[in-house]
Amino acid sequence: MLEIRDLYAAVDGKTILKGITLTVNPGEVHAIMGPNGSGKSTLANILAGREGYRVESGSITWFGRDLTALPPEERAREGIFLAFQYPVEIPGVSNLYFLKAALNARRKHRGEPELDAMDFLALVKGKMADVGMDEAFLYRAVNEGFSGGEKKRNEILQMAVLEPTLAILDETDSGLDIDALKAVAAGVNRLRAPDRSIVLVTHYQRLLDHVVPDQVHVLAQGRIVKSGGRELALELEQRGYGWIEQEVAHEPLL
Amino acid sequence: MSLSFESRPAYLPYREAFDQTGRLWDDAPAWVAARREEAWNRFSAVGFPSPRDEEWKYTPTSAIEQTAFRPAPETLLVLRQVEPFIPFGFSGPVAVFVNGRLQPALSRLGGLPEGATLVGLHSALALWPEELEPNLMRLAADEDNPFAALNGALAEDGAYLRLRQGIELDQPVLLLHLTAGNHVPVMAHLRHLVVAEAGSRVTLLARQASLGDGVHFVDTLTEVAVGEGAAVDYLKLQEESPRAYPLAQLRARVEKDGRFSSRIFSFGGQLAREDVHVELAGSGASCQLDGLYLADGHQHTDTHTRIDHRVPATSSRQTYKGIVAGRARAVFKGRVLVERDAQQADARQANHNLLLSPEAEIDTTPQLEIYADDVKCSHGATVGQLDEKQVFYLRSRGLDDAAARAALTYAFAAGAMEGAIPCVREAVAATLLERLPGGELAREFFHEF
Ligand SMILES: Nc1ncnc2c1ncn2[C@@H]1O[C@H](COP(=O)(O)OP(=O)(O)O)[C@@H](O)[C@H]1O
Ligand SMILES: [Mg+2]
Numbered sequence: 001m002l003e004i005r006d007l008y009a010a011v012d013g014k015t016i017l018k019g020i021t022l023t024v025n026p027g028e029v030h031a032i033m034g035p036n037g038s039g040k041s042t043l044a045n046i047l048a049g050r051e052g053y054r055v056e057s058g059s060i061t062w063f064g065r066d067l068t069a070l071p072p073e074e075r076a077r078e079g080i081f082l083a084f085q086y087p088v089e090i091p092g093v094s095n096l097y098f099l100k101a102a103l104n105a106r107r108k109h110r111g112e113p114e115l116d117a118m119d120f121l122a123l124v125k126g127k128m129a130d131v132g133m134d135e136a137f138l139y140r141a142v143n144e145g146f147s148g149g150e151k152k153r154n155e156i157l158q159m160a161v162l163e164p165t166l167a168i169l170d171e172t173d174s175g176l177d178i179d180a181l182k183a184v185a186a187g188v189n190r191l192r193a194p195d196r197s198i199v200l201v202t203h204y205q206r207l208l209d210h211v212v213p214d215q216v217h218v219l220a221q222g223r224i225v226k227s228g229g230r231e232l233a234l235e236l237e238q239r240g241y242g243w244i245e246q247e248v249a250h251e252p253l254l
Numbered sequence: 255m256s257l258s259f260e261s262r263p264a265y266l267p268y269r270e271a272f273d274q275t276g277r278l279w280d281d282a283p284a285w286v287a288a289r290r291e292e293a294w295n296r297f298s299a300v301g302f303p304s305p306r307d308e309e310w311k312y313t314p315t316s317a318i319e320q321t322a323f324r325p326a327p328e329t330l331l332v333l334r335q336v337e338p339f340i341p342f343g344f345s346g347p348v349a350v351f352v353n354g355r356l357q358p359a360l361s362r363l364g365g366l367p368e369g370a371t372l373v374g375l376h377s378a379l380a381l382w383p384e385e386l387e388p389n390l391m392r393l394a395a396d397e398d399n400p401f402a403a404l405n406g407a408l409a410e411d412g413a414y415l416r417l418r419q420g421i422e423l424d425q426p427v428l429l430l431h432l433t434a435g436n437h438v439p440v441m442a443h444l445r446h447l448v449v450a451e452a453g454s455r456v457t458l459l460a461r462q463a464s465l466g467d468g469v470h471f472v473d474t475l476t477e478v479a480v481g482e483g484a485a486v487d488y489l490k491l492q493e494e495s496p497r498a499y500p501l502a503q504l505r506a507r508v509e510k511d512g513r514f515s516s517r518i519f520s521f522g523g524q525l526a527r528e529d530v531h532v533e534l535a536g537s538g539a540s541c542q543l544d545g546l547y548l549a550d551g552h553q554h555t556d557t558h559t560r561i562d563h564r565v566p567a568t569s570s571r572q573t574y575k576g577i578v579a580g581r582a583r584a585v586f587k588g589r590v591l592v593e594r595d596a597q598q599a600d601a602r603q604a605n606h607n608l609l610l611s612p613e614a615e616i617d618t619t620p621q622l623e624i625y626a627d628d629v630k631c632s633h634g635a636t637v638g639q640l641d642e643k644q645v646f647y648l649r650s651r652g653l654d655d656a657a658a659r660a661a662l663t664y665a666f667a668a669g670a671m672e673g674a675i676p677c678v679r680e681a682v683a684a685t686l687l688e689r690l691p692g693g694e695l696a697r698e699f700f701h702e703f
Binding site: 048049050051071072073075076077082084087088090091092093094097098100101102103104105106109141142158162 | 643646647648651653654657662666699
């Protein structure tokens with residue numbers, strides 16, 4: 001459903017992604033690993049449609065359509081969800097209203113009836129219980145004053161409410177204690193379905209202990225330099241990224 | 255070299271208005287006539303402010319001078335026309351003014367507890383002239399604002415609210431002023447007096463709006479005497495039509511351990527100006543002046559505050575927010591004066607502005623004048639745009655760009671409503687959603703649950 005072909009992309013005029021090719025089929029879980037600065041967040045943001053992130057060449061298609069032509073909100077309504085590495089605080093906008101507006105935008109897009117306040121409350125409270133979030137967070141401003149872990153849980157809550165077709169998690173597991181990590185993993189596993197796919201950007205094998213990926217890719221210097229099964233993640237855990245970067249250094253760059 | 259006001263075309267209509275208004279005060283004590291005369295003389299000596307006047311250099315009042323305003327005719331409204339302006343759930347006393355005159359039939363003046371009085375100025379002067387004499391047109395007598403003089407000369411009516419020692423009103427008091435008339439430009443001048451004696455407490459809600467979209471010049475002056483240990487909270491919602499000229503002055507004097515707060519929501523008018531001047535006259539006196547102004551299209555909105563710390567151990571807080579869109583312009587000038595004897599003064603001022611378009615303009619000037627040496631004073635002003643990271647976050651969850659911006663704009667404004675009494679918050683929110691750029695889109699984020 002998602003096809004990335006030979007993608008070159010720039011951030012603020014600087015080319016970061018240098019020829020990425022990746023296919024994600026329905027039901028698959030892909031892990032993307034790689035050293036800091038290798039372009040993982042850039043790829044995630046390109047998929048979400050962030051301004052300032054520009055495709056220079058190559059293509060991204062979503063169910064056969066050119067994804068890059070869609071503004072970010074349309075991508076979201078189409079079922080693409082990015083859990084941000086650094087979720088933004090939005091003072092003055094309550095989590096509750098925000099989530100409801102987001103869900104109803106998606107439902108409307110799909111021709112489904114919008115949920116009223118009561119139905120939405122019932123739904124979101126159920127999801128909060130799943131994620132292990134106190135209901136008090138509903139009435140707080142989006143991410144405002146949340147701890148790092150609470151922000152990540154809030155991303156997972158949004159994901160659970162919106163039920164995306166493609167969820168991209170950008171280091172959602174970083175900096176979490178074990179309980180929070182398990183909550184994130186459980187949220188991802190609950191989302192798994194034959195028609196849904198998940199891309200996990202992560203540094204650590206430990207998330208992959210709970211969410212077993214179908215494929216693992218290593219990103220270095222803006223390219224996928226190695227792909228494999230879950231054993232690749234274990235190998236990276238033991239050996240670090242150095243050996244891969246050395247392998248790449250010996251290959252001719254385009 | 256500019257001509258004296260007496261020789262300018264605007265002089266005659268204002269002189270006529272002064273004479274005509276004089277008849278309304280025929281029954282008032284002689285000192286009222288003398289003060290009106292004095293005010294008229296002051297106004298006619300200076301006329302409308304000149305752009306060279308530092309206090310008025312950003313506020314182009316020439317359009318007011320050049321419009322042939324007539325005193326607004328006496329207009330009778332029915333309750334149905336007034337009701338939409340009474341906040342939902344509000345059941346306290348109400349004084350309704352239409353075109354500058356009290357409308358007793360539309361008002362709810364009675365029902366206040368013993369020791370609290372709400373009446374029209376004319377009745378008050380007939381009943382208790384000696385009680386009004388020390389305050390009426392005295393608290394603001396030293397204002398060098400030409401419109402203070404004009405108001406003194408042309409005011410037709412107003413409210414008198416008085417609380418005897420220790421009287422606490424749980425319910426807020428509403429002063430509503432509506433200006434009607436669509437055909438010719440009309441003006442209305444209104445003057446309120448609030449006297450809160452020692453230890454009393456009251457919340458005052460002032461609301462002013464236009465019926466129809468005529469060109470009105472509405473000039474309001476409110477004098478407030480806050481006695482020892484008394485507390486007066488003043489909330490105002492100005493939602494005149496975008497063609498109106500609402501100019502307002504609020505002047506408060508706060509005695510020992512007294513507390514005064516104002517929170518002014520200024521949304522309407524092609525040229526709107528709020529002058530707030532508080533004198534902290536007794537030790538332990540404090541004030542909190544907050545507000546939110548909104549200007550869009552070709553609106554110009556102006557806020558001038560002035561706080562005089564006159565004696566030791568006084569404190570003041572100010573938080574004003576502004577949203578400026580379209581080709582609108584906003585001015586904020588916050589002056590804090592700490593006199594030589596006012597040791598341990600504690601003054602803080604903040605002014606935060608959101609600029610929504612490249613053509614919008616904001617001038618913000620804090621002005622601290624400190625003559626004491628043991629003081630704590632701070633001020634900060636910001637002018638910024640919407641945070642694009644926040645816009646993207648909302649869009650990445652499916653909200654379209656316009657809705658995301660509307661929600662963030664409303665969220666910025668909403669901070670100014672925090673802590674206000676619920677029925678006021680509701681009324682302000684409704685007006686905001688109507689008037690904010692994209693407000694309709696923000697509705698679902700803030701109203702429903
Ligand atoms: N706004 C930006 N302007 C310029 N360079 C950027 C910007 N954002 C990220 N980069 C650079 O892009 C590269 C990839 O960053 P990023 O995608 O965040 O890496 P990762 O998520 O893998 O750690 C880094 O070298 C980073 O410094
Ligand atoms: Mg990153």
